Amino acid sequence: MKISFVRGAYLNNFEGQNYALPITGYSSLFPLDTNVPFPLVKLPSIADLQKIAFLNKPIKYIANRTLGDSQILFGLENYIRGSDIVHVADPHYYYSYQAARLKAEGAIKKLVSTWWETIPFNNESTPAKKRIKRYVMSQVDMFICYTERAKNCLIAEGVTEERIKVIPLGVDLEYFKPVKKNESNKFTILFVGRLVEEKGILDLYEAFKMVSQNEQQVMLRIVGAGPLENRVQKLIQKDGFQNRVIIEHKSYKEMPSVFQQADILCVPSKNTKTWEEQYGMVFVEAMASGIPIISYATGSIPRVVGNAGLFAKENNSNELFALIIQIIRAKDLSAKLGTIGRERAEKVFDTRKTRNEIYKLYKTLDTNMNITAIILAKNEENVIKKAIQSVSFCDEILVIDDESTDSTGIIARETGATVLSHSLHKNFAEQRNWAMEQAKNEWVLFVDADEEVGEELKSELLKSNLPLSSYSIPRRDYFWNRELKHGETLKARTQGIVRFMKKNSGVWRREVHEEYTPVEAAGKLTGFINHYSHESLSSFIEDINRYSSLRAIELEKKGKRVSIFELMFYPFGKFMYTYFLLGGFLDGPAGFAYSFVMSFHSFLVRAKLLTKSYV
Known part of the structure; x- marks a missing residue:
């Protein structure tokens, strides 16, 4: 399956980390970030010239009234032609229009568009911009919204629910995570974002001035850049806050440590006629880092943050001040909000879950190959969750429960699997053959409850261009916290075990130590299944x-x-x-x-x- 992921000048890693998938990305020559987990092709764009400050506004003005947008990617059609799926950002970008024209010609199979917008009928400021936006929307097969608010906006613009899928953007929870802070009287308020009026930086600064009169050990750390940077610097000088307020520019790689050093995140975004906070990845990163949040209850912020933060009325620095003081003085409340945030991030904003959901969506649009994962289980409550999570990229997950007396079935259902009760009757081959009959999809992957699918194998399975009807998979065995590379496990490691096959391509034989006998010779994959046998x-x-x-x-x-x-x-x-x-x-x-x-x-x-x- 050939998937083209087009983002132009706005390619970035905070979104890109959710697309660590077998895709190829396309950007302008100078995107926001190039540290993305997929191959990247850079193409020249008029938007690159907007990096030159004095050209930004003139180019935007002219492009919006002629082409409809400046984000044309020259030569894009030559690269994405023949794609099974092309995934663009919002429909008002010109590269989305380039892809939509190919879709109309039949040169690409499916067109997917992300939809960030939360204000209905926005981005239609000129006839040309409205024209390309509406044309693209007519060609899109599926919209991905990161919030319910964006979905409601799409519905208001006439898109039916069947063409919309809500998948929250996640962050890497191993990257953004809480750390134990050293005991200190200092308290750091963190702001992360563009230094513009609508991000509320001036409101926060006013609130900080009030806080500083009551708390002498409080600092304000501002990470970002923008038109208001010079103005804020002058205010810092004027108020004598050189040692208490700092403005920094940080790369995305440095951001986890920035959050870990903070005690609270305060980004009081405000609404304008044409903009509101559509998502706010900084709030997700703060929750993952276990720090509380203070903001205005605007845009999508309340739904993203949930109970992990406190909200002030918009344009009210006094309320911001009061909430900050409350967090500083109520350490139990601060810890509680941080814990709630981390738990919320693990449940809703885990980038692993996000990328799996996105790829599942891609596969529903592609008719080449869908996979059912099958896990045989009996009293496996200690390991079943990890096994299921490792196959979450599959379109269907079946746990065949052999009359477990522990919580195996409950945990399996909570983790997203369908549980079917079926007695083993002391015959593993019959159990596996029965399980295959229950699978909805043509392709079946067998994984034992004490096994996990490795990332390399996952990538192979997702390629969906496998020519044979069955495949052996090498297995890595772990025992006593050590990987076994020789002896009893050598055959499974080097020759593999047939675990991936089309339905009706063979049959399982032998009542115990069962083996799959394919009708035709099986192929061999190179990625591993990891086997964590016997805890003791x-x-x-x-x-x-x-x-x-x-x-x-x-x-x-x-x-x-x-x-x-x-x-x-x-x-x-x-x-x-x-x-x-x-x-x-x-x-x-x-x-x-x-x-x-x-x-x-x-x-x-x-x-x-x-x-x-x-x-």
Whole structure:
């Protein structure tokens, strides 16, 4: 599936981090940021000339009245032609118009547009701008809105709900996270944003002046740039705040530490006739960092922040002052709001969830390949959540629950899986064959409850141009917190196990230690499934006792007979083979334990078969 992600001069990483997917990005020569997690093609644009200060307004004025917008990307059509999906930003940009014309010609299959706007019928200031906006909207197959407010705006402009999907933008929660602060009497108020009137920087400065008269250890840290920077600098000089107010310019890479050093974020954005806060990524970053928020209740801010912040009336510096003082003096309230914010970020604004939802949407628009993930489970409450999260990119997730007595089913449903109860009847092959029949999609991925899909494998599966009907997947095994690279696990690591296949491309065989037998030869993927088996040695032994009983019963059905000689020497021979010949000793104590216990498994199978005791 060829996906083209077009953002022009406004390409940035705070949005781009949510698109760590198999896509190609397209920007102008000088976008806001180039540190994005996908390949990037830069194309010349009239918008690049707007970086020159004295040309900005003239170019904007002329472009809006002729082309309709300055963000034309010269040569874009040559690159995105033939795309399965082209994803543009708002429809009023000229590059969106370029893509829409290709869609009308049939040169691209599907057109997706992000919709940030929250004010209905905005960005129609000239006939030319309105014309390209309306044309693009007529060609878009699906709109992605980051807020419900943006969705309501689209509906007000006549777009039906069926063409709209709301997916909140997320942040990297490993990047933006709380840290324990050193004990200090200093209190830092943080402002992050453009230094313009509508961001409320002057209101905050007035509130800070009042705070400074009551609290001597408070600092204001301003991170940003804009037309008001010189004015704010003069106010700092005038009021003698050189040691208490600083203005800085920071890269996006530096922002996590900026938030971690702050005690509160205050960005009191204000409404204008043509603008309101459409989202406010700084609020999401603050919540992820575990710091409380103060703002005006304008635009989308209340819905984004939820209960993680306090809100003042718009244009009211006195209320900002009162709320800041409240946070400074009520440490319990500050900690509570920070905790609420972090929990909200984990639940709603995790970039991993966002990118998975976006890719699911892409795949619903593409007819090439949809995937059902299947996880067999029995009393797996300690591991099932991570297994499900690792396959969240799949279009359907089925957990086949073999009469669990713990919380496996509850956790699976809460994590987004469909749970189907079906007794194993001591036959894993039949369980897997039954599970495949329940899958809605043509392609099926099998993952065990103690396994996780690695990022490399995920990328391979999402390419959707696989020519064969089944594929083996290499597996990495971890035991005693160590990756096993030799011995018993070597075959699964190097040759792989068939786990990804089309329905009806073969059948599962063997009641235990089941294997998939494809109709035609299976291909091989290179990305790994990670197997985290056996949290403890005791659980390992419990598992082999169970599986050895099932294996012995299966062998008895096949008429297998065991001699005392085989009972004595086969397990020993297997240990010598896996530990020495296959290099299990290279994995240290974990390698010895694993080889020994698996050899003991071979002993139990034969002992139970010999004695007809399967308990």
